[in-house]
Amino acid sequence: MIVRAMSSSTQPIKTVAIIGSGLMGSGIAQVAAASGHKVTVVDQSQEIVDKASASIQKSLGRVVKKKFPDDSKAQQTYIADVMSHLSLQTDAVDAVKSADLVIEAIVENLDVKKSLFSSLDKAAPPHTIFASNTSSIPIKDIASSTTRLDRFGGLHFFNPVPVMKLVEVIRIPETSDETYSALEAFGKAVGKTTVQCKDTPGFIVNRLLVPYMMEAVRLVERGEATPRDVDIAMKLGAGYPMGPFELSDYVGLDTMKFIIDGWMEREPNNPLFSKSELLNKLVAEGKLGVKSGEGFYPYNKK
Ligand SMILES: CC(=O)CC(=O)SCCNC(=O)CCNC(=O)[C@H](O)C(C)(C)COP(=O)(O)OP(=O)(O)OC[C@H]1O[C@@H](n2cnc3c(N)ncnc32)[C@H](O)[C@@H]1OP(=O)(O)O
Numbered sequence: 001m002i003v004r005a006m007s008s009s010t011q012p013i014k015t016v017a018i019i020g021s022g023l024m025g026s027g028i029a030q031v032a033a034a035s036g037h038k039v040t041v042v043d044q045s046q047e048i049v050d051k052a053s054a055s056i057q058k059s060l061g062r063v064v065k066k067k068f069p070d071d072s073k074a075q076q077t078y079i080a081d082v083m084s085h086l087s088l089q090t091d092a093v094d095a096v097k098s099a100d101l102v103i104e105a106i107v108e109n110l111d112v113k114k115s116l117f118s119s120l121d122k123a124a125p126p127h128t129i130f131a132s133n134t135s136s137i138p139i140k141d142i143a144s145s146t147t148r149l150d151r152f153g154g155l156h157f158f159n160p161v162p163v164m165k166l167v168e169v170i171r172i173p174e175t176s177d178e179t180y181s182a183l184e185a186f187g188k189a190v191g192k193t194t195v196q197c198k199d200t201p202g203f204i205v206n207r208l209l210v211p212y213m214m215e216a217v218r219l220v221e222r223g224e225a226t227p228r229d230v231d232i233a234m235k236l237g238a239g240y241p242m243g244p245f246e247l248s249d250y251v252g253l254d255t256m257k258f259i260i261d262g263w264m265e266r267e268p269n270n271p272l273f274s275k276s277e278l279l280n281k282l283v284a285e286g287k288l289g290v291k292s293g294e295g296f297y298p299y300n301k302k
């Protein structure tokens, strides 16, 4: 059954443009297409979008194994159907011209996000709702680059998107009730449970999770334990599916650094937001985690 969210003008959200096709953008595109939306995914080069297309197909391969065990024909049909709802391109301005909803999932940098939204604001139709998937940047700061504050909000998905069942829906004071309802309905339409949070640093999950992950890095910097032992301890002693170092590598160390640097700038005296030399060193060396082939741990390059 196809469940579609409603847009602020009470028209159903049918078409979604997703800007950024990395870890998050490709996952959001997958669940949006799988729930019957027409999805356009945009990134900076054809090479990147081709990689995203391959990664979505790989992820769908995992989904169908569970959905249609031992039925390879049904598996292929499902994948082809989801992929037929998706197109990938490199022109964001063109992609938003027919979108009911634009979800931004590009690099965690305020200036880059503002510059993108400012250009999209001029190209998108008046009814189009804008949402950012930012991990840590205030939505109001991003929205200030547009003229549609009432049609702006946050939709914060979790990695890996096809598996994680939560979306945080964020409103700024100007977000209209209709826009908020449409964002919430979209989250539900793609199969997630939604929670509401004010526009505060890290919303709910990251405000609790990132300081914990950073404290694990500081614990290792103080020489108190190895990353491997911290990970084993938190999995077996606290029941987490991944230890904090595995999770940092999974999230991306560049994203972790963007988050903590941004918070430190805003609250320089908050010890929870203090920087880590080890994290900074790894990022400077290009060791960004699973996506670059090495972070705290080495990975097989794909
Ligand atoms: C930074 C931010 O702003 C916010 C964030 O996202 S913070 C990060 C939040 N995410 C987390 O905390 C993730 C914590 N880790 C986990 O939950 C788990 O380790 C995990 C789901 C990622 C992997 O689970 P696992 O049991 O170790 O591995 P695996 O067996 O491969 O996967 C479990 C299931 O998920 C599925 N799966 C995993 N990744 C998938 C993907 N990308 N696409 C589709 N399915 C996937 C697998 O197919 C498998 O399904 P079955 O159980 O039906 O076989």
Ligand SMILES: NC(=O)C1=CN([C@@H]2O[C@H](COP(=O)(O)OP(=O)(O)OC[C@H]3O[C@@H](n4cnc5c(N)ncnc54)[C@H](O)[C@@H]3O)[C@@H](O)[C@H]2O)C=CC1
Binding pocket: 019, 020, 021, 022, 023, 024, 025, 042, 043, 044, 048, 092, 104, 105, 106, 107, 108, 109, 112, 116, 133, 134, 135, 136, 156, 157, 158, 159, 250, 251, 252, 255, 291
């Ligand atoms: N990694 C994670 O676990 C999570 C990340 N987020 C947030 O989602 C956003 C994206 O993060 P990831 O997907 O992890 O990053 P990523 O590094 O995997 O992907 C970002 C993509 O955006 C593209 N991009 C950059 N500037 C662009 C532009 N101007 N136009 C089009 N594409 C552009 C890049 O080429 C790249 O493919 C960030 O804001 C991040 O904080 C939110 C939840 C979880």
